Amino acid sequence: MKFPKILVAFILATSSVLTAQKKEVSLEEIWSGEFRQERLQSLQSLNNGEEYVVMNRDRESGNTSIDIYSYKTGKKTRTLLNSADLSEIKSFQSFKFSEDENKILLSTEVEPIYRRSSKNIVYVYDVKSKDLMKVSEEKIQEASFSPDNSKLAYVFDNNIYILDLKSKEKTQVTQDGKINSIINGITDWVYEEEFSFVKAFAWNPTGEKIAFLRFDESEVPEFSMDLFGKDLYPTQQVFKYPKAGESNSEVSLHMYDVKSQTSKEVDLGDKYDVASESSEVNTETITDFYIPRIKWSADPMLLSVQVLNRHQNNLDLIFVNAEDNTSELVLNETDKAYVDITDNLTFLEDNSFIWTSEKDGWNHIYHYDENGKLIDQVTDGEWEVTNYYGYDKKAERIYFQSTENGSVNRDIFSIKPNGKNKMRLTERDGTNSADFSADYTYFINTFTNTNTPPVYTLHTSKNGKQVREILNNNELLSKVEGYDFSEKEISTININGNDLNMWMIKPLNFDENKKYPLLMFQYSGPGSQSVSNTYFGSNDYWYQLLANKGYIIVCIDGRGTGFKGADFKKVTYQELGKYEVEDQISAAQKLGERNYIDADRIGIWGWSYGGFMSSNAILKGNDVFSMAIAVAPVTSWRFYDTVYTERYMRTPQENPSGYDGNSPLNHVEKLKGDYLLIHGGGDDNVHLQNSMRMVEELVQANKQFDWAIYPDRNHGIYGGNTRLHLYQMMTDFILEKL
Known part of the structure; x- marks a missing residue:
């Protein structure tokens, strides 16, 4: 077909205009947040498994609220708390529920310390009475409810305290905390940065005991930084930082009895590194080890402790009896190079446990009995488990993320503890991640690939079927279309x-x-x-x-x-x-x-x-x-x-x-x-x-x-x-x- 010359000219002109409408991105647009992605903020499942909470902030008033939404419909069902209704505080930066969700910790005036640590003014909000109580006039760290909500443990100036929420009586658990010397209940700089945790204490499931780590960093060399600020004279930040080959903190595990108000150090046995014979260093025993994880098991009086030698190629899983402080080695893992630390340890009702390991050359899931005897290797193959989401005892299924569909991709799967009936729960090729409801009825899938900014969808955990779309970034896609x-x-x-x-x-x-x-x-x-x-x-x-x-x-x-x-x-x-x-x-x-x-x-x-x-x-x-x-x-x-x-x-x-x-x-x-x-x-x-x-x-x-x-x-x-x-x-x- 032959177009008239005037029509051809019109088409060319239109094409030219469309091309001209495309624009080049600028640094100012990139770093002003012009291409900011929409995300779900502070989503947390409620115990009922049917609802989740989101912390919302009103940008105009500055007020924050904890709002409840239905998983199934996505509609807001109610507001649990709005700072506008609180006379003592205008807003809060984060929140944490008690186990029964009847009380909420509200953190305000957050003062960052390092990558993961901060100090906060903390309040306790009672959901039923709507009373608000200030925990301390001082900024504290890592406040945590006891399992029955009656008490609150926290750290102030490197010491652990317990506050009785009814009587308001405060008990000082440790006495020797000192900045740049002794730390109780929170980690030192290197643990926080490299083992990715700050809170180093844990209530047992009955609230009778608190297990905690103590760091003696008195022999760790100090590092100092000049901070110039805007004052006439600079200030100096001095902190303990163990550089390679230098002294670490001496770490020890302690068990505190709430009733008797006494604590005892737990003997974990001889943990050490021995320098290799070919090494030029002194071949005497080095009494130096790490405790990168503590976690209570399904037995309320049995604490699991992971102990890692300084070379990090020998990991012990130890069970500690909280009644008599005796310890028993349950599982040992070694590697010619190093063993990675994860948060994947999960205890089942019979105190058997789920564990992940690279021991067959790929990161996979294993199921052990309460004595550390292998029951099943749950997953296997030349691909990696990249996230472990948990175990649904009702459906008897384990949920995980893996690279089975290629190392640049991620998919969500479920599988029986015996390694059978594996099911892929996501369909689109790209990166899928999941956030499961408390009872594993639903999961929120976050999907993205090179062409798609994050899309949040709700799925049933049973078969991965999509229930609804929660949030997308279509506005961002529309905006991006205007750029080259x-x-x-x-x-x-x-x-x-x-x-x-x-x-x-x-x-x-x-x-x-x-x-x-x-x-x-x-x-x-x-x-x-x-x-x-x-x-x-x-x-x-x-x-x-x-x-x-x-x-x-x-x-x-x-x-x-x-x-x-x-x-x-x-x-x-x-x-x-x-x-x-x-x-x-x-x-x-x-x-x-x-x-x-x-x-x-x-x-x-x-x-x-x-x-x-x-x-x-x-x-x-x-x-x-x-x-x-x-x-x-x-x-x-x-x-x-x-x-x-x-x-x-x-x-x-x-x-x-x-x-x-x-x-x-x-x-x-x-x-x-x-x-x-x-x-x-x-x-x-x-x-x-x-x-x-x-x-x-x-x-x-x-x-x-x-x-x-x-x-x-x-x-x-x-x-x-x-x-x-x-x-x-x-x-x-x-x-x-x-």
Whole structure:
């Protein structure tokens, strides 16, 4: 069919207008929250399994409320509490129910300490009487109801206290708490950061006992940070931080009897590491171990304790009888490299328990009897269980998330404890996660893939059938349509004999006959994952901005990353920064062979572990990478903490070559390209010391580079305009240097 010339002209003009309507994303839009995703906030199932609660905040008034919704209909059924009805407080930042849901803890005036810890002014709200009681005039930590709601335990100034909610009588459980010396009931810095918990005490199911950990950190070396603020004189933050090879806190387990108001230390037996015969360190016994988890079993007088040696390759599961404080070894797990700690231990009514392990080379679920004898390996195969959701005793089914549908994907499954009748409960390929109701009748599925921002749907746990859609991000999708965004392509690339997961973002008007500069991003830390079938995060929008300016962006998960089996993950043991860097260099070389990539213009960047990687890449791969950006990098594992570093490297005394051979500090003379180093001055995690030492080594090697320090900012480097400034700096550097 032949169109009239005037019609053709009209079509071309219309097409031109439509194209012109598309716009490029800006840094201001990215970091102002323009592409913020809608999420379900503070969702928590009620005991009845039919309803859930959400904490809502009225942005205009500032009031907060706890609202109840029906799982089945999604409709709000009632408001349990609104701060507008409370004269004592205007709003609260978080809440926690008692076991019977008749009382609620409200946290206000939250003061962050480290990544997971905070101090709060806490109130107790009585649902029936609507009375509100202030727990203490002081900010306290980790308040927790007793099982019968009659008491509240909490930590103040490193000591544990119990408050009788009826008589208002306060009992001090421990007396020796002292800042930077003795801690009772909460963890020290390194436990909080690396074992991911703060509350280190637990009521037993009858409320008669409290098990708690005590940390003696008096011999742990102190670290100090200058905080400049806005006053005439800076302040100094001093805290205990055990760097690799240095003294840890001495940790001990104690059992407190509520009635007699006495506590006793629990003897866990001889726990120690013995240095290997080939080591240069003293071969005397090291009485040094960790207690990364305590949890009461189905027997109210039986406490489970996980004890890990300092090398973290020998894990004991110990049962402690709270009546006489005797202990018994129930399960032992060892590994040539290290054993990961999880929260997956679940006790069934008969005190048999569910446990996850990598002992067959892949992370799977196991069922043991109360004496630690294996009943069944519940899951098996060359794929990983990535989340354990729990056990439904009524349906006799275990719920879990796994990579059975590919390591970049996640699906939800249920299975019998004997490993039979496995059922996939999700249908769409991508990343599925679940939040189950208290009785496992329903689960809320969060789904996302590279084309779909999070969609929240309600499903029946019995067969995965969708009941209704709760929330979607269609408005975000509509907004995104107005921008010049490219597809995020997921594929694999064979490097050093392994098919590595990769994503790539190309310029919108990509022409394979042109040559484009390449920017690689990676994190690469042990067990991590940066390539997944998920929707854009903030950095992805930044990559779209760079793609619009003519760059190809690539991310590759090399050896040492997770979800491809234990051997793939643990190959980096005692050699952090060797195989991971080799893979990034080889990948850059292989990508540089493609016709459309300019092999002379390949850059790499990363944050934290990724900054360690990008620094090593431009030094060891100086003929491959012409530019690198390192944000908050570790520059020597000698500067990082004991728990994380020694898990993968052992101590510097045992493995000096592993520490020094892969430290960027020892390769600065190889720098040929353009290097930008960035750090936060208040980073309590990866200390500024790392970058300052890197600066000094580069200066003494007479190497020119760019660097920036963000005063008082922590490891996340955010607050106010900080992120916008940071990404503008990095963008300008990339545009100028790559």
